[in-house]
Amino acid sequence: MTKILHLNCGVQQYAWGKGAAESAVARMKGKCSENGKFAELWVGTHVNCPSHTMDGELLSAFLQKSANGDRFFAPQQQQIPRFHNRVPFLLKLLSIETALSIQAHPNKTLAERLHAENPTKYRDPNHKPELIIAITPFEALCCFRSVEEINRLLRTVPSLVLLLGHALEAQQVSDSTRDKIERIMRAIYAIDPQQHARALLDHTEELRRKGDAIGVEDRLFLRLVSQYPSDMGCWMVYILNYVQLKPGEGLFLADSEPHAYLFGDGVEIMASSDNVVRAGLTPKWKDVPTLLKMLRYNTDGLARAKHSRKLAGDGEEWEVQLYAPPVEFPDFSIYRIQRVSSGKSKTSVVLPTIGLGFCVEGACVVNDEPVTMGGCFAVPYGEVRVEAVGECQLFVASMNLPCNHSAKL
Incomplete structure (x- = not known):
């Protein structure tokens, strides 16, 4: 029987992570008494947070050695040089307290172009399909709602409808689903930031006046606007599906599917990449034009994403x-x-x-x-x-x- 190789793996401390006392990542690393936010544990060879052997050697360097590569990789893959030192997937544990960004990941062709054009923001040329498995109750926004549901929900937000009037009124029966959703998305992101901020404030005040007589999406909107005031990504609660996973349930997200993880602990597996195209719910750099151009704009994404084990x-x-x-x-x-x-x-x-x-x-x-x-x-x-x-x-x-x-x- 072949022995395992114990690894020393790194932690990422992002602002959206959980405090040490509540974080599964902190518990895994024995850091429950420390300060800071513990967001991600990475296991793999990606250069942004590579794993090491217990002797301090990079896992990639360990696998580069012929004898080790032969022992760990299957025979058919020993003929592929890139597998000798790079594991083609990345394993993570996530602990989420506040929402991650509205985002999507590029396909391989787009990833290569983005990396060539802007390597400081897109640090590798790989695509990033991913799958998240909840280990505690887990919340996410994921893929587009139906056009009918989007229209119904948006019409409960007068301050936004006022700014989107033309985009909603211009919908024709003959328009494709893609055209209808893309028109709404582009209209939202074309609104002047000051008008956005005013509309967000007006809607927030209206919901607070209503008290308990508001819907699930409205409650989620109030949560997000408390975390990211004036961020246009808050409107996505009315555009994307709100998903609640029980432990053991999973979501698979192919390239170009919009999503945002909101709360919970989960195990994530993905292609070995750190490419993210962001468009809201974050103070980080956003690439809205790229995101709007790359999205699939279909409404069957959730059916594919809800992962059957x-x-x-x-x-x-x-x-x-x-x-x-x-x-x-x-x-x-x-x-x-x-x-x-x-x-x-x-x-x-x-x-x-x-x-x-x-x-x-x-x-x-x-x-x-x-x-x-x-x-x-x-x-x-x-x-x-x-x-x-x-x-x-x-x-x-x-x-x-x-x-x-x-x-x-």
Whole structure:
């Protein structure tokens, strides 16, 4: 049996993260008594926050060595030079207190162009499909609502309708769904910032006068405007779907789908990229023209995004679930392996290439190596055996290739 490689992984402290006492990221790193916001734990070889071996060597440098590359990567991938030192996916743990930006991620062609034109803002040439799995109740805005629902909700916001009048009135029955939604989005982002600020204030005051007699979207609007006053991204609660995930539920987001994570803790797996095109709910640099041009503007995105888990293994003692995007996205898949009873027992999964993982609850033994809560590791391709005495939960990510679809109990 091939041994795992224990990793020392970095943390990102962003303003939207949770305080140490509440953050799953801080608990994983044993930093619950420290100050600051703990937002993300990164496991991978991306240059913005690369993982290291316990000896202090970069994981990418470790994998560059021929013997290590041969041990961790599947034989068919040993012929691909870029896999010898770069893991093609990035595993994260997120702890979110306040909303992340309204954003989308470029496809591969656009990512290459953005990186070539503006490498300081778009730091790599890769696309960034991603999948989030809730480990606590998790909230997000995701993909466009139906045109009918958008129109209905917008007409409950008189201060915005006044500014969007022409865009709403110009809709024709013969217009495509894409045209209707794109026209509304472009009209919102074309409004003068001072007019936006006034409209946001007017709507906020109106909702507060109504007290409890307001809808779910209105309550969310008040939350966001308290976090990001005068930010036009607050209007997106009436444009994008509001999604609430229970632990274990997931969302897959392909390129060019608008979204914003709002609150909660989750495990995120993505192609190895840090490219983000932002357009609101952030003090960071925004690239509104690029975002408006790249969006899909369809209304079936949520149906694709709501990720159906495949039960890869089940029994009285273990629950093994596989989350994988459509086959046209080979970049990643991820197992959630959960021990649901006491008493010593084992389970296993099979990986097509190198895997990255961490334990978010309890303790276990992976390929005969102990892993406690917060432990991060890389594991060679092939069978991964997990043993535990009590309850535990760990995630193991790899690529989305056919042999990912088996588990032994």
